[in-house]
Amino acid sequence: MWSKKIDNDEAAILTALGEILDLAGEVRWAVDISGRSSALLLALLAAHGQRAVYVPGRTVNRMSGAYRGEGKTDARDAYVIAETSRQRRDFAAIDVPAQLVADLALLTAHRTDLVADRVRMINRLRDVLTGVFPALERAFDYSAHKGALVLLTGYQTPAAIRRRGRARLTAWLTNRGVRGADAVAATALAAAKAQHTTVPGQDVAAQIVADLATQILALDDRLTRLDRQVRDTFRAHPQAEIIESLPGMGAILGAEFVVAAGDLSAYTDAGHLASAAGLVPVPRDSGRRTGNLHRPKHYNRRLRRVFYLSAQTSIIREGPNRDFYLKKRSQGCKHVQAIIALARRRASVLWALLRDNRVFTSAPPVTQAA
Numbered sequence: 001m002w003s004k005k006i007d008n009d010e011a012a013i014l015t016a017l018g019e020i021l022d023l024a025g026e027v028r029w030a031v032d033i034s035g036r037s038s039a040l041l042l043a044l045l046a047a048h049g050q051r052a053v054y055v056p057g058r059t060v061n062r063m064s065g066a067y068r069g070e071g072k073t074d075a076r077d078a079y080v081i082a083e084t085s086r087q088r089r090d091f092a093a094i095d096v097p098a099q100l101v102a103d104l105a106l107l108t109a110h111r112t113d114l115v116a117d118r119v120r121m122i123n124r125l126r127d128v129l130t131g132v133f134p135a136l137e138r139a140f141d142y143s144a145h146k147g148a149l150v151l152l153t154g155y156q157t158p159a160a161i162r163r164r165g166r167a168r169l170t171a172w173l174t175n176r177g178v179r180g181a182d183a184v185a186a187t188a189l190a191a192a193k194a195q196h197t198t199v200p201g202q203d204v205a206a207q208i209v210a211d212l213a214t215q216i217l218a219l220d221d222r223l224t225r226l227d228r229q230v231r232d233t234f235r236a237h238p239q240a241e242i243i244e245s246l247p248g249m250g251a252i253l254g255a256e257f258v259v260a261a262g263d264l265s266a267y268t269d270a271g272h273l274a275s276a277a278g279l280v281p282v283p284r285d286s287g288r289r290t291g292n293l294h295r296p297k298h299y300n301r302r303l304r305r306v307f308y309l310s311a312q313t314s315i316i317r318e319g320p321n322r323d324f325y326l327k328k329r330s331q332g333c334k335h336v337q338a339i340i341a342l343a344r345r346r347a348s349v350l351w352a353l354l355r356d357n358r359v360f361t362s363a364p365p366v367t368q369a370a
Helices: 010-023 036-047 057-064 074-087 099-132 134-139 146-154 158-164 166-175 181-193 202-234 240-245 251-261 270-276 301-314 320-330 335-356
Strands: 029-031 052-054
Touching (some): 029 036, 057 074, 134 158, 146 166, 146 181, 146 202, 158 181, 166 181, 240 335, 251 301, 301 320, 320 335
8 A cells, every 4th residue: 555665764654654544544653663763754653543462573584584585675575574564463562652761761772782891891801811921810800899990900920919909009990999909919919829821912912901901991980880770770661660669570580570561451460461571481382292381482581681680689688589499499499490480479569569569578468358
């Protein structure tokens, strides 16, 4: 009925919207991208009373095999998406997020990128340091030890650390706010005494290590400021206190939950929320084979990550979460299986808390007789 390539521009989208609505009184809109690139399109559709559904890319790829031809073009993909959404009515609708959720989505996505950059730089630092000073690379956990990174901004070779000595190195670290400066200096000096050979390329490698350490420290400061912004934005949510009251669910994971879960009214019960997070096994029966349960393939991976990480954090301290985890382990479950079982239980608890609009307590709520 209508097939045309348009730019991601407001005027072009509005023109196309008018042409399409003139062809039919009712139009079903479907997209295979629900990220930032389709934000303008979805906002304009919502402004004109139109709702869109999300067709996963994997579904589009599989459905493409049901049509003739092997070529892949934007026009053919659009046709497959349109036909698929016309035949199936079970795709999830896309709601334009409110301002608070949109802000959290941007902040958490940016934080994920920064964390990935930090991991990449630490791996690069360890790789370069291993090539010239392996003893010092083994001495510290650079992903968690800020004092070790501060040390590398000034000293990266065995000879330089030995010349400085323990007393002066301790004073140098103390002046830069390193906690336990004497222990850091002692560990570095022990590593320096274990290597007296100068490796080719040591001077250039030392410059790279110092530069990487400086960048990681600067990135840590950016992450600290960003975490504070995420925390402040999340706590403006009307149910932030309830979400954060669940053990293991801090402000960062709470913000990711709000973004990943979307409209909580879409989950009619706790089972729907757990199913969306991939925490409910699905049957794969065939003939006489019954009760064959497997992990689902289609679920919100970001939502599953939130429940899994929060469950893993909750078992650190004594309480009902740790007790449930230990109970599952005593029943023969492995660590991951026990964590997933706990995450499933916590999904039901969180859904009930949000439904009743009350904070988490270790003791069950007291119900009054009618």
